[in-house]
């Protein structure tokens with residue numbers, strides 16, 4: 001099965017090879033070196049001096065951590081799909097008051113909308129933004145939104161789960177307080193590792209936070225990182241080896257800009273291909289994601305049917321998600337995918353559409 005999923009995605013063979021290594025203790029010199037090297041590589045990748053934590057969980061763990069460590073009472077969630085809505089649920093289930101900015105599904109969060117909303121709720125402590133809303137294949141203009149958040153002096157939490165590794169993120173320049181992702185998306189690794197940068201200000205809030213729990217306590221993670229180059233809990237050593245290898249491969253293959261360019265080229269090829277099949281895209285024009293293409297199913301055809309038929313031809317796409325489950329299907333381009341695979345996937349899609 002060729003994977004055009006939205007995570008877990010197909011992994012590079014070199015990365016899988018790296019994960020076969022024999023284990024060692026996470027309190028050993030070998031682990032400290034691995035941890036330190038990987039953290040420093042991630043800091044360079046995200047252009048940040050902030051702490052970057054490597055947590056054995058999925059990305060949602062750090063999402064929950066951001067709420068528990070840094071929000072006392074109230075937060076604003078920007079929602080343009082299911083994962084923005086997840087942040088709302090995480091906030092509310094942790095007892096916070098959540099304001100929502102929610103444009104029509106398929107539309108971006110714009111700086112103007114955010115400015116207006118923030119002016120009407122000056123008492124929020126933090127703003128959450130889903131950089132790339134995987135459920136609808138839409139990328140929000142993070143850099144411009146970050147400027148608005150900082151103008152209002154709020155903490156900025158970025159769910160970069162399906163963006164980090166596939167498109168530019170400049171943590172320090174854009175002043176992002178918490179920015180997290182999961183290993184099984186754009187880095188093309190197996191699941192099990194969350195990566196998150198945490199700013200000094202977020203750590204100060206964490207210091208004062210009550211009832212923040214233990215597992216995602218940012219101050220505790222910082223303490224272990226600073227004193228031992230390790231984690232309080234047992235880390236996902238194979239995934240960390242894999243991440244280090246992937247970051248090295250990105251460097252060897254022309255650096256991160258070349259890597260982001262590869263993602264753009266893949267998604268442009270997919271978008272062009274589906275348009276040539278007379279299909280349309282779900283998100284508003286100009287905001288199409290560089291990592292996942294969300295396609296409207298043709299009239300009278302269910303997206304789920306297309307998904308199933310593509311499986312029959314050896315291609316695993318992704319089903320539509322949430323409210324548009326039936327109306328759309330998605331084509332991920334994260335991880336180990338070649339241009340030839342894209343050609344054959346589009347060919348199969350053409351055949352499926354001819355015989356719905």
Ligand SMILES: Cc1ncc(COP(=O)(O)O)c(C=O)c1O
Nearest residue numbers: 058059060083134159161162182
């Ligand atoms: C944008 C976004 N946020 C959060 C998540 C949840 O990630 P995880 O399951 O790794 O916690 C996903 C998963 O698809 C996602 O795409």
